[in-house]
Amino acid sequence: MIESSVEIVIVEARTPPPDVRPRLWAAVPVAVLGVAVLLAAERFRHGEAVLIARLLEHLFSRAATVPSAAPVFYYESMAGGVPVWPSVLVTGPVSASWFMGGALLATALMLLVWRRAPVAGLLVASLVTITILGVVSTARTVLSVEATARWGETGFGWMMHTVGGPALMVATLCFCSLLFTPGGLLAVARPTGDA
Amino acid sequence: MPVLETLSHVVIGTSMAYFLLLMGSGLVQLRRSRTSLGAQGNATYGSRDSAAHADLTLYFLVPCLNEEAVIGPTVAGLTRLAGTTTLVIDDGSDDDTTPHARAAGGGRVQVLRRDLPDARQGKGEALNAGIAWVRRRVAERGQDPAKVIVCVMDADGRLSDGALDQVLPLFANDAVGGVQLQVRIRNRHTFLTRFQDYQFWGLAAITQFGRQVTGTVSLGGNGQFARLSALDETGERPWSASLTEDLDLAITLALMGWQLQTTPHASVDQQAVETLPLLLKQRTRWYQGHMMAIGRVPDIWRAPQLSNARALELTSYCLVPWLLDLPWSILFHYCLIMLAINWDQIWVVADGSSIALTIVAAAFYLLAFAPALAAGWIYHRRDRRFALLKSLALANSFIVMNYISFTCAWKALARILRGETTWDKTARVREAEPVSI
Incomplete structure (x- = not known):
């Protein structure tokens, strides 16, 4: 038998470090969008006022309008058989801007630090949770206005300051956290490319 | 202030999600294993012999610093377990x-005496000295480290009767590197000690069952079982100089791919601190x-x-x-202030009706205290006595008790910022007779 004089040396293959550029390209615009939402809060709230007015008209057949650039909408109601037009100012505490802007910034942070999950998964999970937050926040205000129109200040209090307010938003945030976990955080990124 | 209000909602919402995930997972795990919440609820501790395991050898490490008040019953309980070696x-x-x-x-107990300047460098160093002793014995006896289990017991700790029959079979899975037992407080005869039992037995134990799913059960300082080969993989000194060397070890073992498990069918009992100043001191150390x-988080991610x-x-x-x-x-106090400022809104909502006011108050109470009520119910089911x-x-x-956590968390932060890392150990209570519930 001829013995080989060649020594075989096994070199452990090293996995190249993941390319973080795709994540940076995704994180930066998301962060910019989040900051924009927070900085342009008044304009965002104006948009919410317009949306709420439209929803009051289409869902409850209640005339509503936003006559200026301020985040104020007027809706038609009846007081003693006489039509009146109360106004509602969409303030910071009832606006979704802080939740959505904050969620966008948190997503940008996750894209950079939680490289275990794919970019697409994090973005989709973020989009879903931000949409839910926006929908619930808007629904809260729409239902509060409708409750006010029907039952006066008591109705507004029930919807905005008790059941509809803290309970609904806390429950929504809890639900969104639970939803974001499997969809955004537990998905596995491919070992190369999408880091 | 919309920022604080938003942050409050976020913290409450994510806390709720974390609570639901862990506690829910724990309850599901119990159901899957067809185990009732009350398992071990009326367990007895340190009072019965047990037979040696067929394959595994067990070494107990009991680090002590001035433990004459409690060490006797602990050693007596451990040395009656066949197939084990107890090292004080x-x-x-x-x-x-x-x-x-x-x-x-x-003759069934071994004592490793350490003197200054090597002694009193922390529990981790004492355990490292103990593990060096164990490694020498294992080598002398020709034992396989993969079949040697090391159990860390506090000087006041006692295993539930039959614990080894429940714990050692878990190591039949070669992937299991550690097992942590749930903790029962022995001297739960005052409000303060009973509350500590509620935290350990009612809350922490369930969340630990939940961590079985991910195999990341956290290790504690008492009733901590580890496979010697897993400890060997961590290096010469498995227990670090960290203030919570057990948590540090758990993270290290998990990073190496070892599973960390627990069982609802065994537990360890220990003393709780009986005075508020001592509790604050203990919890501040744990918090720190x-x-x-957090310094290990980048390692975890990578x-x-x-x-x-x-x-x-x-x-x-x-x-x-x-x-x-x-x-x-901080946010808790902001919420309290907001509640006080907007108290009149509740009258508006109730519209002068006492029934409506009762309903509103009940709704707020249930919303704010729902997790506590759930935990209280679970604690009752854990021990119906x-x-x-x-x-x-x-x-x-x-x-009210949250203020202990708040105080300890901020004190710990202050100590971290000041670079203070040394601590005195928890003082023990001399027990004259068995405590009745």
């Missing part, structure tokens, strides 16, 4: 710890160690052998004091 590590005691240990264990574990679920669970555990405890200690109403009342006291 006397870390420079200046009381009669060693004589008491020898009197209790006779827990908070400093570890390729960790699944996302395991990495997420470990990360969450490390970040809880920073993202939940500390912020909530403690009445349901008492359990619920105990759980409701969290609103």
Whole structure:
């Protein structure tokens, strides 16, 4: 038998470090969008006022309008058989801007630090949770206005300051956290490319 | 202030999600294993012999510093377990710890005496000295480290009767590197000690069952079982100089791919601290160690052998004091102030009706206290000898007892910022007779 004089040396293959550029390209615009939402809060709230007015008209057949650039909408109601037009100012505490802007910034942070999950998964999970937050926040205000129109200040209090307010938003945030976990955080990124 | 209001909602919402995930997972695990919440509820401790395991050998490490008050019954309980070796590590005691240990264990207990300057460098160093002793014995006896289990017991700790029959079979899975037992407080005869039992037995135990899913059960300082080969993999000194060397070890083992498990069918009992100043001191040390574990988070994120679920669970555990405890200690007071300022809104909502006011008050109470009520119910089911109403009342006291957590978290932060890392150990209570419930 001829013995080989060649020594075989096994070199452990090293996995190249993941390319973080795709994540940076995704994180930066998301962060910019989040900051924009927070900085342009008044304009965002104006948009919410317009949306709420439209929803009051289409869902409850209640005339509503936003006559200026301020985040104020007027809706038609009846007081003693006489039509009146109360106004509602969409303030910071009832606006979704802080939740959505904050969620966008948190997503940008996750894209950079939680490289275990794919970019697409994090973005989709973020989009879903931000949409839910926006929908619930808007629904809260729409239902509060409708409750006010029907039952006066008591109705507004029930919807905005008790059941509809803290309970609904806390429950929504809890639900969104639970939803974001499997969809955004537990998905596995491919070992190369999408880091 | 919309920022604070938003932050309050976020902290409450994510805390709720974390609570639901862990507690829910724990309850599901119990159901899957067809185990009732009350398993071990009326367990007895340290009073029965047990037979040696067919394959595994067990070494008990009992680090001690001035433990003469409690070491005797502990050693007596451990040395009656066949197939085990008990090593008391006397870390420079200046009381009669060693004589008491020898009197209790006779020829069945080994004592490793450490003197200054090596002694009193922390529990981790004492355990490292103990493991060096174990490694020498294992080598002398020609034992396979993969079949040697090391159990860390506090000087006041006692295993539930039959514990080894439940714990050792878990190591039949070669992937299991460690097992942590749930903790029962023995001297639960005052409100303060009973509340500590509620935290350990009612809350922590269930969340630990939940961590079985990810195999990231957190290790504690008492009733901590580890496979010797897993400890060997961590290096010469498995227990670090961290203030919570057990948490540090758990993270290290998990990073190496070892599973960390528990069982609802065994437990360890120990003393709780009986005075508020001592409790504050103990919990501040624990908080400091827990908070400093944040330094391991980058390792967790980078570890390729960790699944996302395991990495997420470990990360969450490390970040809880920073993202939940500390912020909530401030936001809680903001919420209280807002409630006081807007108190008149509740009258508006009730519209002068006392029934409506009662409903509103009840709704707020249920919303704010729902997790506590759930935990109180669970605590009652864990040991039905403690009445349901008492359990619920105990759980409701969290609103006040949280101030212990708040205080300790901020004190720990201050110590971290000042670079203070040395601590005195927890003082023991001499027990004259068995405690009745």
